[in-house]
Amino acid sequence: MISLKTVNWGFIGCGEVTEKKSGPAFNMIEGSKVVAVMSRDEEKVKSTWNFINKLWNASRFVLMNIEELTELEFNDLKTEDKWILTKLNNTIKSVTKNMEHYEFNNVGSQIYSFVWNDFCDNYIEFAKFSLESKTTKSVLYKVLSCILTKL
Secondary structure (H helix, E strand, O other): OEEEEEOOOOOEEEEEEOOOOOOHHHHHHOOOOHHHHHHHHHHHHHHHHHHHHHHHHHHHHHHHHOOOOOOOOOOOOOHHHHHHHHHHHHHHHHHHHHHHOOOHHHHHHHHHHHHHHHHHHHHHHHHHHHOOOHHHHHHHHHHHHHHHHHO
16 A cells, blocks of 8 residues: 655655555545545556566566577568557557647557557467567567667
8 A cells, every 4th residue: 555645845745655554644634535536546556566567577578588689580570470560550650649749648548558468468478489480589679679668
């Protein structure tokens, strides 16, 4: 759970992650509508933690499997390779467009969806069957490096 502290400007900021909600800031606003906002914020923190953990595990998987990759090779693209590269390009275009229009909520949702659903849940699972291929390793590296630079 999140321990909350009052910040100099009178706002409530996130403190250390603890097992118990307590402290002067929490007691001051307990019973008000702000408590509902705080519980949603706790869920956001948990959700963000899960996303970071998913990205960490995906990165470890990719880095463990591309250690001997010396140069990128995209000669023999399989259907799933083309699919993830197309999804990556479409996501980059969409994110760029939303950034230009200051639609940051859409940007976060699109990056989250691409990383979680398309890359981690689908492509990495497909890639496990063809890890001996230099092309698969190259695609894994390319997509991961794009994800990390776009975040």
